[in-house]
Amino acid sequence: MHVKIEANGAIIVGENFTIDGHSERNFRVVTHFHSDHIVDLSKSVKECNGVVATPQTLDALEVLGHKIPQKKRLGLKYDLRLHVEDESVVLKPAEHILGSAQVMITLKDGTTVAYTGDFKNPGKGTPILNPDILVIDSTYGRPEFRRPFKEEVNSLFPDYVNDALVSGPVRIYAYHGKIQEVMKFLRRAQVIAPFVAEGKVYDLTIVAKKYGEEIGEVFNRNDPQAREILKDGWYVEFKHFHEFRNREKGFTNFVLTGWQFDKPFKRIDSSSVSVAFSDHGDFEETIYYVDNSSASLVIVDGGRRGYSNDLAKYINERLKKKAISMP
Numbered sequence: 608m609h610v611k612i613e614a615n616g617a618i619i620v621g622e623n624f625t626i627d628g629h630s631e632r633n634f635r636v637v638t639h640f641h642s643d644h645i646v647d648l649s650k651s652v653k654e655c656n657g658v659v660a661t662p663q664t665l666d667a668l669e670v671l672g673h674k675i676p677q678k679k680r681l682g683l684k685y686d687l688r689l690h691v692e693d694e695s696v697v698l699k700p701a702e703h704i705l706g707s708a709q710v711m712i713t714l715k716d717g718t719t720v721a722y723t724g725d726f727k728n729p730g731k732g733t734p735i736l737n738p739d740i741l742v743i744d745s746t747y748g749r750p751e752f753r754r755p756f757k758e759e760v761n762s763l764f765p766d767y768v769n770d771a772l773v774s775g776p777v778r779i780y781a782y783h784g785k786i787q788e789v790m791k792f793l794r795r796a797q798v799i800a801p802f803v804a805e806g807k808v809y810d811l812t813i814v815a816k817k818y819g820e821e822i823g824e825v826f827n828r829n830d831p832q833a834r835e836i837l838k839d840g841w842y843v844e845f846k847h848f849h850e851f852r853n854r855e856k857g858f859t860n861f862v863l864t865g866w867q868f869d870k871p872f873k874r875i876d877s878s879s880v881s882v883a884f885s886d887h888g889d890f891e892e893t894i895y896y897v898d899n900s901s902a903s904l905v906i907v908d909g910g911r912r913g914y915s916n917d918l919a920k921y922i923n924e925r926l927k928k929k930a931i932s933m934p
Contacts, residue, residue, distance in 0.1 A: 609621065609714060609718055609720055609740060610720055610740055610742060610906055610933070611933065611934075612742075612906070612908060612909065612910045612933035612934050613628065613630060613910065613934060614910065614934050615628050615629065615646060615647060615910070616628035616643065616644075616646055616910035616911050617629055617630040617647075617910070618722055618742060618910065619632065620712045620714075620720045620722075621694045621712060621714045621715070621720070622692070622694060622715070623691045623692060623694050624636055624659075624691075624694070624696060624712055625651070626638065626710055626722050627644040627645070627646075627722075627724070627910075627911075628646055628647065629646070629648070629650040629651045629654075631654065632655065633655060633657075633691060634655055634656060634657050634658070634659050634681070634691060634696075635648070635651035635652075635655045635657075635658050635659065636658075636659045636660065636696060636698075636710050637659070637660040637664055637668070638660075638664075638701070638707060638708050638709070638722070638724030638725070639664055639701075639703060639704055639706060639707035639708065639724060639725065639784065640664050640667045640668050640704070640706070640783070641704070641725070641782070641783075641784065643911045643912065644724070644725075645668070645673065648668070648673055649673070652673075652674070652675050652679060655679070656679070657679045657680070657681045658675050658679055658680060658681060659681045659683055659689065659698075660681075660682065660683070660698075660706070660708070661682065661683065661684065661685065661698060661706040661707075661708050662682035662683075662684065662706070662818070663705050663706025663814065663818050664705075664706035664707070665680050665682050666706075666814045666817070667705060667783075667784075667811055667814050670810045670811055670814060671783070671811075683696075683697075683698050684698075685698055685700050685708065686698075686699065692715075693714075693715035694712060694713060694714055694715060695712070695713045696710060696711070696712050696713075697710075697711045698710060698711075699721075699736060700732070700733065700734060701723065701724050701725065701726040701733050702726060702728045702731070702732025702733045703724065703725045703726050703727060703733075703784070703886050703887065704725075704783075704784025704785060704787070704788060704886055705784055705787050705788075705811070705814065705815045705818070705820065707725065707726070708724065709721060709722065709723050709724055709726070709733070709734075709736060710724065711736060711738060718739050718740065719738035719739050719740070720738055720739065720740045720742065721738035721740070721741050721742065721902070722742040722743075722908075723736075723741070723742070723743050723744050723896065724744060725744055725746065725886075725887050726744070726888055726892075726896070727885070727886065727887055727892055728888065728892070729888065729892055729895050729899070730895070730896075730899060733888075733896075735896055735899050735900050736900060736902075737900055737902065738900075739902065739904070740902060740903070740904045740905075740906060741897070741900050741902035741904070741905050741906070742905075742906045742907075742908055743893065743896065743897060743905060743906070743907055743908065743918075744911075744913065745907045745908055745909060745911075745913035745914050745917075745918045746887060746911070746912065746913045746914075747865075747887065747889050747890045747893060747913075747914075748890065748907070748913050748914030748915060748917050748918030749890060749914045749917045749918070750890055750921070751868065752868060752889055752890045752914075753868060753890050754867075754868060754883055754885065754889045756871045756883070757889075759871050760871045760872075760882065760883055760884055761792075761796075763871065763872070764792075764793075764796075764861075764872075764882055764884060765792075765793055765796035765797070765798050767861070767872070767880065767882075768793060768798050768800075768843065768861070769798060769800075771859035771861075772800050772841060772843070772859075774859065775840050775857060775858065775859065776837075776841070776842050776844060776858050776859075777800075777842075777843045777844070777858065777860075778843075778844045778845075778854065778858045778859070778860050779843060779844070779845050779846070779860075779861045779862075779863065780845075780846050780847065780848050780850060780851040780860065780861070780862040780863065781845070781847075781848055781862070781863040781884075782847070782848045783807065783808070783811055783847065784811070784886065785884075785886045786804075786808055786811070786812070786845045786847075787811060787812055787815040787820060787822065788886050789845075789863060789884060790812065790815075790822045790825070790845065791820055791821055791822055793843070794821060794822060794823050795821070800841055800842050800843050801824070801826055801836045801841070801842040801843070802822070802823070802824070802826065802842070802843055802844075802845065803827075803828050803833060803836065803837070803842050803843070803844040803845070804825055804826075804827070804828065804844065804845045804846075805827060805828040805829055807847075808845055808846065809825065809827050809828075812825050812845075813825075826842075828844070844858075848862065851879075854879065856878070858878065859878055859879075859880075860875075860880070861879075861880050861881075861882050862875070862879065862880075862881050862882065863882050863884040863885075864881055864882070864883065864884075864885075865883070865884075865885030865886070865887050867881060867882075867883035868883070868889075870883070871883050893918065894921070894922075894925075894926070897922055897926060897928065897930075902928075903929065904930075904931075905919070905922055905928055905929065905930040905931075906930070906931055906932075906933055907919040907922070907930060907931070907932045908933070909932045909933055909934060910933070910934060915932040915933075916932045918930075918932075919932040
């Protein structure tokens with residue numbers, strides 16, 4: 608078998624590569640910096656010859672406290688090929704978060720294996736790959752995980768933010784990476800209020816801007832130049848998802864989640880709203896990817912939180928394509 612997925616989430620491909628989990632291979636490939644894709648990264652840094660990721664991901668990992676020696680950092684831009692003995696790897700874009708990538712590996716016998724990682728907008732922001740073997744994410748692997756109101760969220764969320772700013776400052780809570788995506792989205796939608804952040808949220812935003820993400824100016828809450836903005840009260844502040852539980856009075860709060868499927872916006876309390884804004888494709892998008900790939904075998908990734916058995920069964924029965932779940 609050309610591919611094996613271990614219980615720790617490691618996707619082992621060929622003789623040289625392990626993806627998004629640790630194994631005894633020459634190189635660890637990291638698709639993006641979310642925690643479920645960097646499990647045991649310190650072991651890989653110690654035991655592997657190198658860590659392959661986009662330059663954006665490597666810089667973000669450093670901000671998040673993961674020390675990778677320069678000699679082991681293999682920053683691979685999209686569409687550039689790295690050869691290792693008789694195998695090679697190339698990273699392809701994936702619309703998810705800053706620096707996220709799909710992985711395409713060519714083995715010694717010419718077999719091609721691709722792993723999608725996390726993605727959304729297949730065929731648009733995420734190119735659909737056509738390997739011999741496709742390994743696909745299963746986070747939203749059941750038919751009930753559909754968001755039929757995606758366009759409604761995109762249309763209305765900026766209006767919610769602008770309307771809330773009339774009454775005072777706004778805070779938006781989301782995970783690292785998604786925060787920078789929503790910053791770009793709001794700027795494109797003409798939300799012009801100053802953006803404020805601090806700590807790792809601010810540092811990751813600086814990394815995003817370094818690589819050309821169109822976010823505009825973002826003020827560090829702890830810098831003197833932010834004092835007047837905070838005093839004025841007309842600004843949008845971005846904070847990590849886990850800080851929502853400690854939300855304060857005096858703000859309109861929006862918490863972003865990918866696990867809301869019944870309606871685009873939900874009132875939580877008098878000043879807080881849950882928004883179905885995801886950086887991850889739903890069930891429909893996952894199926895669209897598989898249906899439009901020419902892969903002869905689909906391996907559904909069951910090494911992370913997801914519904915790999917359900918998705919494999921659906922692909923077999925409904926799409927009439929050969930699919931198996933691993934591990």
